[in-house]
Amino acid sequence: xxxxxQVALAAALRVLVRATDPARREALRQLVIDAGHLPVDxxxxxxxxxxxxxxxxxxxxxxxxxxxxxxxxxEVEVLAGIGDGLTNxxxxxxxxxxxxxxxxxxxxxxxxxxxxxRAEAVxxxxxxxxxxxxxx
Amino acid sequence: MTELxxxxxxxxxxxxxxxxxxxxxxxxxxxxxxxxIVWRGDAVLASEQSLPQREQFDLVxxxxxxxxxxxxxxxxxxxVAVLRLSQPLAPFALASGEARxxxxxxxxxxxxxxxxxxxxxxxxxxxxQWHSLAxxxxxxxxxxxxxxxxxxxxxxxxxxxxAFLGMSTLGARxxxxxxxxxxxxxxxxxxxxxxxxxxxxxxxxxxPVAVPDALRGxxxxxxxxxxxxxxxxxxxxxxxxxAGDIVLSVNDAAASGFRxxxxxxxxxxxxxxxxxxxxxxxxxxxxxxxxxxxPAA
Numbered sequence: 001x002x003x004x005x006q007v008a009l010a011a012a013l014r015v016l017v018r019a020t021d022p023a024r025r026e027a028l029r030q031l032v033i034d035a036g037h038l039p040v041d042x043x044x045x046x047x048x049x050x051x052x053x054x055x056x057x058x059x060x061x062x063x064x065x066x067x068x069x070x071x072x073x074x075e076v077e078v079l080a081g082i083g084d085g086l087t088n089x090x091x092x093x094x095x096x097x098x099x100x101x102x103x104x105x106x107x108x109x110x111x112x113x114x115x116x117x118r119a120e121a122v123x124x125x126x127x128x129x130x131x132x133x134x135x136x
Numbered sequence: 137m138t139e140l141x142x143x144x145x146x147x148x149x150x151x152x153x154x155x156x157x158x159x160x161x162x163x164x165x166x167x168x169x170x171x172x173i174v175w176r177g178d179a180v181l182a183s184e185q186s187l188p189q190r191e192q193f194d195l196v197x198x199x200x201x202x203x204x205x206x207x208x209x210x211x212x213x214x215x216v217a218v219l220r221l222s223q224p225l226a227p228f229a230l231a232s233g234e235a236r237x238x239x240x241x242x243x244x245x246x247x248x249x250x251x252x253x254x255x256x257x258x259x260x261x262x263x264x265q266w267h268s269l270a271x272x273x274x275x276x277x278x279x280x281x282x283x284x285x286x287x288x289x290x291x292x293x294x295x296x297x298x299a300f301l302g303m304s305t306l307g308a309r310x311x312x313x314x315x316x317x318x319x320x321x322x323x324x325x326x327x328x329x330x331x332x333x334x335x336x337x338x339x340x341x342x343x344p345v346a347v348p349d350a351l352r353g354x355x356x357x358x359x360x361x362x363x364x365x366x367x368x369x370x371x372x373x374x375x376x377x378x379a380g381d382i383v384l385s386v387n388d389a390a391a392s393g394f395r396x397x398x399x400x401x402x403x404x405x406x407x408x409x410x411x412x413x414x415x416x417x418x419x420x421x422x423x424x425x426x427x428x429x430x431p432a433a
Contacts, residue, residue: 058308059185059215062267062394065344065359073345073362073382080364133343133364134269134394136336136401 013037016046027085028122035119050123063132069112076129078105082118083126151242151298152254158228158292158300161196161246162205162219164188171246171291173303174198178224179328181320183290183305184210184217193219198228200250209327213272213335214319215305218327230292232317233299235262235278240296243280243304243312245288252291257282257312259301267398271335271430275322278302278314336401337430338377338410339370344393345382351415360384360415361391375412375425382415401427 015032017039019025028050029039040046071079074095081091081102088106092099106121113128115121160180161169165188172182172195180195187193187210195203205219235241236259243255263277280293284304293301293314302314326333342361352358360382366373383391386400387410400410410425 058306058310059183059313060269060308062269062271062398064393064395067359070344070346070359072348073380076343076345076362076364077380129343129364133341134271135341136271136338136397 013047156252163194209331230300275318336405339367
């Protein structure tokens with residue numbers, strides 16, 4: 001399972017960026033740079049991994065949402081935007097709402113996810129979204 | 137007391153010796169292997185998740201003889217893979233039994249050179265049927281109170297009386313689960329015949345959401361499943377479902393969680409109608425979709 005370490009207290013980290021889609025990979029690289037870290041391509045010497053694939057280890061049951069972590073439809077859309085590595089402005093454009101509203105949602109979700117930085121929120125948002133999305 | 141322990145010990149050793157004819161090893165790269173069950177005729181069963189995406193495998197049979205096998209079929213939904221041996225093997229008689237919570241269980245693995253490694257534990261929990269993340273129906277939930285090395289996954293699990301309970305499988309957080317004998321009996325013939333297990337499919341990725349306050353009364357439930365993405369030309373797309381719709385129910389199953397609607401997508405539902413009650417833009421509507429077979433991965 002991938003998570004970005006607490007960025008605030010660490011010096012620049014070498015972050016291995018993994019994504020199959022090149023555009024998404026570029027977005028994730030940019031995000032790592034914006035957070036003051038160094039994106040790398042090889043696992044050797046990497047301090048952390050930012051991946052768009054959630055690796056569920058082992059044969060798992062279908063997840064069951066808990067009422068406490070249930071987001072509203074708008075929050076889920078903003079969350080998906082964060083997970084895609086979009087900025088607030090880009091999310092606002094995608095959802096045709098004001099950047100101010102996006103900021104409000106982002107802050108509320110940072111709290112719900114227990115994330116302190118945006119980079120951490122990206123990792124957690126992706127984990128949450130992938131871990132709770134099932135194809136039928 | 138000493139006598140009792142000795143008895144238990146020698147019984148277990150004798151049982152292992154008698155049952156190790158049911159265990160084979162499947163060779164993996166870098167000197168590794170996983171375990172497999174010698175099934176009827178020329179079939180060998182393994183844990184699907186532990187098997188690399190290949191067609192041809194090298195095996196070590198009970199006793200140490202080497203053999204080749206071809207993949208006959210695999211199903212991620214129930215974690216079962218079936219290989220067909222190029223040379224049929226004398227079948228090993230497995231008598232199925234039911235797991236009971238608190239009973240002793242013996243899990244056999246392959247040592248990679250023709251014999252078995254053994255684990256002993258309790259049936260930690262034997263519960264009702266469940267659906268896996270990949271959508272497969274597992275006839276019973278059986279968890280064991282023991283640890284298993286990666287190489288031992290896919291081996292047979294027996295009761296103290298020597299009855300075959302199922303195939304060992306590593307679950308989340310290295311928990312050891314058993315794919316019950318009943319599930320194997322159901323899935324293996326399908327895999328041998330068709331190479332896969334067909335499942336009902338709508339072509340939507342769903343994510344749980346809270347139903348907006350204003351619509352809760354009308355919806356009759358506090359949560360639903362939002363459509364995150366659709367497969368182009370899939371059954372849901374053809375029925376007029378769009379991304380952002382909140383699914384409230386599938387036929388008569390409330391979509392307040394995944395597990396409740398999982399039963400609507402069994403193999404028997406292919407070609408049947410699914411009535412989807414959804415919220416779109418603040419109003420409730422009903423859409424009719426025709427369930428298709430999930431395309432092969």
